[in-house]
């Protein structure tokens with residue numbers, strides 16, 4: 001029974017929280033191969049609150065849905081994203097995360113700002129992501145997926161993850177800046193950030209601070225890349241301010257945002273930070289989601305056939321439009337189920353600003369708490385056969401004889417049993433964008449192509465910031481029609 005309301009006085013001491021034994025060599029190897037899987041096993045073995053020894057920080061994995069709901073939504077003001085405790089505090093107007101992402105890349109954009117500043121920016125920017133506006137980008141989503149589709153060669157082995165990275169980057173550069181993948185802007189983004197490893201990841205490692213100070217080529221690449229991105233974004237802001245463009249891209253819309261209380265617009269620096277944030281938040285997650293979706297489809301031929309049948313029936317010989325989305329129910333379910341099994345933003349990490357009680361245990365102030373969509377999405381209480389890829393979970397009217405059919409939509413489930421986009425005040429602002437582009441990309445690519453995984457074994461997982469297949473994912477493209 002969840003006990004989120006226990007007063008701190010009556011809570012069991014932190015020392016009594018189940019804690020895993022220190023890792024042997026075998027477990028260490030397992031952890032390195034798949035950290036999310038290890039965390040899931042910690043929940044299975046130790047229950048909904050696990051204390052994870054991690055350097056000098058107190059770190060807790062919280063996996064009770066009501067507690068998660070409380071941390072992420074109801075009591076979100078008692079928690080903060082500034083897990084390194086480096087920022088000036090949650091109510092400091094100028095607060096942002098003192099990480100390399102916060103300091104050097106995203107600035108005070110939505111992902112890395114905190115406290116009152118974040119709340120104001122979120123309030124101003126939320127309307128930019130209105131469903132109607134995002135629906136206006138539907139034809140771009142389909143056209144870009146079609147461009148990607150034209151690049152595959154029948155029978156050819158290729159790095160599928162790389163293709164999805166390009167596709168997702170294309171979607172976000174087109175909608176944000178109205179430029180193509182061949183543009184200087186896209187090239188700068190492509191080359192600014194070393195993909196696996198590199199400065200943005202080092203920070204998460206114990207030697208990160210040292211590595212970041214060394215005169216390494218990856219550090220120089222990041223510095224140069226950021227300078228290029230800044231030049232390009234500021235030039236585009238200036239162009240928009242001069243009135244060029246049709247005003248439909250997200251950058252133009254950001255420039256029109258007005259604070260109803262003060263009449264103020266966002267400054268160039270604020271627009272820069274939000275634009276770079278959307279660029280970054282919007283392509284790595286989506287490319288991971290599509291890659292995992294096709295990885296799962298690759299070993300589930302029946303699901304693939306059903307997806308192809310729906311796409312053929314709904315679309316025939318044309319590209320999808322936003323109006324097709326209500327009919328692409330199975331495609332939508334495939335994407336949703338891929339996001340369940342491999343949620344790209346696999347950890348929601350917070351710092352407790354005050355003492356807290358979770359399931360009757362005392363969590364001290366300044367602890368790091370992790371609510372992991374990856375772990376929660378595999379809770380067998382709410383996800384029967386959790387490891388099975390079964391899109392029908394999201395289809396209430398599919399097959400009455402199938403116990404998995406529609407269960408994800410049944411009444412009475414915890415609200416956060418499914419949270420690939422997070423929840424509460426920090427919920428993904430791009431959730432509608434992401435679901436729409438994902439379903440349209442799946443439908444468009446699957447019109448012509450079937451993808452066969454080269455390696456049928458388990459995929460190694462890279463899980464530092466987002467969940468990605470480590471080293472990419474090789475597939476062979478087979479033309480369907």
Ligand code: HEM
Nearest residue numbers: 110111281282285286289345420421422426428429430434
């Ligand atoms: C499948 C794709 C995506 C997934 C799974 C995803 C997931 C998430 C999650 C879980 C969060 C909350 C993190 C937290 O609470 O700590 C988040 C935040 C955010 N996402 Fe996404 N995202 C996706 C795509 C996008 C896209 C396409 C955009 C923009 C175009 C975007 C922009 C953002 C921004 C700006 C935030 C920060 C919101 C805030 O704190 O106010 N995301 N995303």
